[in-house]
Amino acid sequence: MNPVATMVRALGGGGLPRTYWVLWVGTFVNRLGAFVAPFLALYLTRERGFSVEQAGLVVSLNGAGAVLAAPLGGMLADRVGRRITLAGGLWAGSGAMLLTGYSDTLPRIAVAAFLLGLMGELYRPAVAAAVADVVPPRDRARAYGLLFWVINLGFAIALPLAGLLATLGYRLLFIADAVTTFLYGCCVWVLVPETKPAAEPGRVARSTLGDLLTPFRDGVYLAFCLPIFVLALLFFQNHMSLPVTLAAQGLSPTAYGLVLSVNGVLIVALQPFITRVTGRLRRSTSLALAGVLTGVGFGLHALPASVPWAMLAVAVWTLGEIVQSPVAPSVVADLAPGELRGSYQGVYHMMWGLASSAAPALGGAVLGRYGSPSLWVGCMALGIAAGGWHLAIAGTRRRRVEALRLERPEMSASLD
Known part of the structure; x- marks a missing residue:
């Protein structure tokens, strides 16, 4: 018996479509490399020598970018499609991750952290929308539950790995996080088809606003x-x-x-x-x-x-x-x-x-x-x-x- 199929059935994931599982595995890989977020404040204060107030400003700017990313990512998923929003957001987030890790002054790091929050979170509404597109309505709660589960599983594994990498150099956290984020984008681009529903015939064009x-x-x-x-x-x-x-x-x-x-x-x-x-x-x-x-x-x-x-x-x-x-x-x-x-x-x-x-x-x-x-x-x-x-x-x-x-x-x- 296929051990992967056995595990999927044990988790209650039987019957979900292939595209969902591609997103699920990609999410797991991405969360395995979620190294920067839990260590950002420590990096700013210990590695860069910023004050607590300066570090707080940078973290707040990162959060502000994430707030703006949610409606923007959702709008892009509806306008240009789930696939390009997912892959493009992940690739842009990977670049912003490296920019943050290699910036060396407070103004540059502040701008990079804002861009990291903005670009790095664009993909989330697109993932949620794609799951709704491909999973039958009766199975959506189960699908979202398994996605939440794998996010936490990946993060639980990532934390001790991040601690180990941090002892070798904080910059490695940014590089490793950027690599896993970039790989998730490649996974989406190669394996995930566009899932956005076709527009209904005769529907009046809508404005972006x-x-x-x-x-x-x-x-x-x-x-x-x-x-x-x-x-x-x-x-x-x-x-x-x-x-x-x-x-x-x-x-x-x-x-x-x-x-x-x-x-x-x-x-x-x-x-x-x-x-x-x-x-x-x-x-x-x-x-x-x-x-x-x-x-x-x-x-x-x-x-x-x-x-x-x-x-x-x-x-x-x-x-x-x-x-x-x-x-x-x-x-x-x-x-x-x-x-x-x-x-x-x-x-x-x-x-x-x-x-x-x-x-x-x-x-x-x-x-x-x-x-x-x-x-x-x-x-x-x-x-x-x-x-x-x-x-x-x-x-x-x-x-x-x-x-x-x-x-x-x-x-x-x-x-x-």
């Missing part, structure tokens, strides 16, 4: 994006507020690394199986459950932490992340018109980009002014409120989806 703005004019879609943004704000608290809190509670950096490793371990171990369970629930129920688990998990950090307690808290909010990750993109794919899948996925990814930029500042402000318990209890309240919001808007979205099914019978049969 109209494509960019259409998702923002869709009230049902924006109502869905609001709790997604709120939960993203919570997830990104683990980048600054959580390590600061756990350090103040007496946990060492080694203990913090052990605590946070629970996130990756649980995602790799449980994602394929939990996706099967959530596939039997209404999507609004799954999203509400994700909100509650995320809120309660971060709320547990309000209590004095031992390592086991902190690990339990991380485990609870990780379950929320696992539940949400396959369901939310499948909702986006259903709400988006076929010709605007990239634009809708771009706005969805922009919510995460905005949250990654805003969360450290908001969390730090609350932590500094009101203290740790207030921050984490506030996170719990926001998570539970987001879960309740998902249930409150479920009826409106259900009616919208049912109306769309009359126009597009091929749509997902998933219940909202």
Whole structure:
């Protein structure tokens, strides 16, 4: 028996099309080389000798580029096609990676980091749109779940490799990351056909600005994006507020690394199986459950932490992340018109980009002014409120989806 086929079936990936698996493998290769992001701040402060404030500026510019990349990448995926946006974005990102690694002054590094965020993230909405193009609607949640799973698997392997490379020289991180990104682009160009749906005969030509703005004019879609943004704000608290809190509670950096490793371990171990369970629930129920688990998990950090307690808290909010990750993109794919899948996925990814930029500042402000318990209890309240919001808007979205099914019978049969 083919061991690869056996593994695919065990992960719940049987029946998905070849093009999806090309994207899946390419994503894994790319994430295996995801060396720069987790070490960028250390590179700037230790290798380049920049102050914390200067490093913060560079990282913020990188995040700003990523925020702009989401709607731009989505629009390009709809306008020029998934394949060229994917390959071109990955190749441009590879070049920006090398430019960042070989820049030697603060202004040059700042510009390069912005371009890295902009060019390096263009491909994400195109991947999400391509998955919606080639995967049958009934299997989309499963497909997005497996993609989320392999992203985390690759990143978990990349972290220790990056640490090893960093001891040999930080520039190697940029070179290796650029190589894997470039290879993913080549993989797409050679093996992935254009998946963008053909334009309907007689359809009036649309403006580029109209494509960019259409998702923002869709009230049902924006109502869905609001709790997604709120939960993203919570997830990104683990980048600054959580390590600061756990350090103040007496946990060492080694203990913090052990605590946070629970996130990756649980995602790799449980994602394929939990996706099967959530596939039997209404999507609004799954999203509400994700909100509650995320809120309660971060709320547990309000209590004095031992390592086991902190690990339990991380485990609870990780379950929320696992539940949400396959369901939310499948909702986006259903709400988006076929010709605007990239634009809708771009706005969805922009919510995460905005949250990654805003969360450290908001969390730090609350932590500094009101203290740790207030921050984490506030996170719990926001998570539970987001879960309740998902249930409150479920009826409106259900009616919208049912109306769309009359126009597009091929749509997902998933219940909202």
